[in-house]
Amino acid sequence: MSSKLRQLFSVIRKTPELIGPARPTARVIKQLSSLDDQQCLRFQIPMIFFYKNDPSPAMEGKDPVKVIREALSKALTFYYPLAGRLKEVSNRKLMVDCNGEGVLFTEAEGNITLEQLEVGDAVRPPCPYLHELLYNVPGSDGILGCPLLLIQVTRLACGGFILALRLNHTMCDAFALLQFMKAIEDMAKGANEPSLLPVWERELLSPRIPPKITCAHHEYDDQTDSTLAMNPNDHIIKHKSFYFGPKEITALRNQLPQHLRDGCSTFELLTACIWRCRTIALQIDPDEIVRVTCCVNIRGTKYNMKLPNGYYGNAIATPTACSTAGDLSKYSLGYALDLVKKVKATASEEYVRSLIDFMEIKGRPMPAVKGSFVVSDITRGGFEEIDFGWGKPVYAGPPEAVLFMSFYIKYQNNDSGEYGTLVPICLPLRAMKKFEEELKKMTLQ
The missing domain is CATH 3.30.559.10 (Chloramphenicol acetyltransferase-like domain)
Known part of the structure; x- marks a missing residue:
């Protein structure tokens, strides 16, 4: 990204809000798997998506921020553990309290076009303005007791938009995140439920009784x-x-x-x-x-x-x-x-x-x-x-x-x-x- 474009680029954000499931969900405590709660996964993983102003006939005249916000809430009805909070119990095991507190969502406006970013080669890593497009809400970047997902959708001057997110890695890997994003896509396009329903069943990746190390790690x-x-x-x-x-x-x-x-x-x-x-x-x-x-x-x-x-x-x-x-x-x-x-x-x-x-x-x-x-x-x-x-x-x-x-x-x-x-x-x-x-x-x- 050129220094001139960097100087021009600015983002104005609205106050971040918590988005919960669209309908009431079960208030339960769920245990993460032995692969989920590895120490090396206790961090936040960011992703970013750049979109042109190319709406389908069904989306003509609609606001992508509003569409994604509503679709996110509907998807959380099925993926309700993501709206909860992690806590640590004995032996440092992680559990998720499915309390419906919600994920963090920020609406924002950017003053340049996607075409300007493409010319500046700024739509490929490394993203030179990630901090503008993914606001680190104070107190949101911990592992325990914090929102498990943070999303910012930034409208661009051309009508395109950028969706940036940060996910607590202990909850999902990249393939699982893709599945959740696909559920948001389904809801944005009017579906009543995701095309692939989520399955928890973290007990499938539990230790054997008794546990035994048989391979080199x-x-x-x-x-x-x-x-x-x-x-x-x-x-x-x-x-x-x-x-x-x-x-x-x-x-x-x-x-x-x-x-x-x-x-x-x-x-x-x-x-x-x-x-x-x-x-x-x-x-x-x-x-x-x-x-x-x-x-x-x-x-x-x-x-x-x-x-x-x-x-x-x-x-x-x-x-x-x-x-x-x-x-x-x-x-x-x-x-x-x-x-x-x-x-x-x-x-x-x-x-x-x-x-x-x-x-x-x-x-x-x-x-x-x-x-x-x-x-x-x-x-x-x-x-x-x-x-x-x-x-x-x-x-x-x-x-x-x-x-x-x-x-x-x-x-x-x-x-x-x-x-x-x-x-x-x-x-x-x-x-x-x-x-x-x-x-x-x-x-x-």
């Missing part, structure tokens, strides 16, 4: 140092996103031996590439252990977890590959890819059950931080399909990366019109320059 390896693996003098953090289209993916595949070239997914290839480039860029001690954690969706029949359609809790396994920084930097892309493929293949039903039991036995520890990198693939999530009646979003997904985590986002290149994968990266400034150099060498072959 390197994402939770013990450490004597919990600091990030980077130079402590690197205080300037740089955010940037990188596009991987067919040309870049082909260049990466061409570096692989034949047995790996034909048998790897785009996710595995990108993960190996970014993990290797990031490790080199951070100049980590060659003997230091570095890790990459792959967030794996355990819904469906592959993992035999018997989660029903409509389940909207966290259903993510976290298999983790390990290497010394020296080996990862020294050896070819195929070395990193082989590690990623092997560890991803370990994500079985037994692995997930072992992870749940690990949380029970170990008391939900924090995962390893030093030398760790986490990737989450939401290219098949469907956020880019959410249509409240004004067409599909120009961009839908996370507004930025975090220091040790990146997302893979489905993205249409404005220049070519082709679809590829957008990856936000966050690194110290010096490391970002080195990362770009390494990535350029790997994708221009």
Whole structure:
């Protein structure tokens, strides 16, 4: 976003309000699953959606803020736990008090157009004005006793709008959030109930009796140092996103031996590439252990977890590959890819059950931080399909990366019109320059 546009852009907000379910709902206490209340998920996750002024005939003349506010209230009738508040009980277990207090909703007006933002390349991560588009209501950013969802809808001067939200991650993962957004879409278009009804059933992801750890969980390896693996003098953090289209993916595949070239997914290839480039860029001690954690969706029949359609809790396994920084930097892309493929293949039903039991036995520890990198693939999530009646979003997904985590986002290149994968990266400034150099060498072959 240009400095001139940044100076011009301003947002005027109305007073935030609490939106509860449209109809009375059950006043109950519900227990979260053993995957939900992991320590590493006790944070707020933001998402952002940009929409043009392209209303369907049914939405002609209607106010998107009013439509979304009403649809949100109706959706909360079915997803009423999201309108409650979390509390912690013995052994740090999380429960949600379904008290109907509501989620936070802010109506706002912006003074520029979506076209201006597109020209400024500001509709893709990193979002340079997230604080304007997602107001951090005082007292709302905790985990316990706070609203579980915060939404701001900002009208633009062109008639388009931006929806930004922040969700308590212990309640839902990305796939569950998409399901809830789809319910809001259904209600906005006049449905009486969501096309996919929500299912709680968090007890399906409870520990075994007795619990037993049967698999390696390197994402939770013990450490004597919990600091990030980077130079402590690197205080300037740089955010940037990188596009991987067919040309870049082909260049990466061409570096692989034949047995790996034909048998790897785009996710595995990108993960190996970014993990290797990031490790080199951070100049980590060659003997230091570095890790990459792959967030794996355990819904469906592959993992035999018997989660029903409509389940909207966290259903993510976290298999983790390990290497010394020296080996990862020294050896070819195929070395990193082989590690990623092997560890991803370990994500079985037994692995997930072992992870749940690990949380029970170990008391939900924090995962390893030093030398760790986490990737989450939401290219098949469907956020880019959410249509409240004004067409599909120009961009839908996370507004930025975090220091040790990146997302893979489905993205249409404005220049070519082709679809590829957008990856936000966050690194110290010096490391970002080195990362770009390494990535350029790997994708221009």
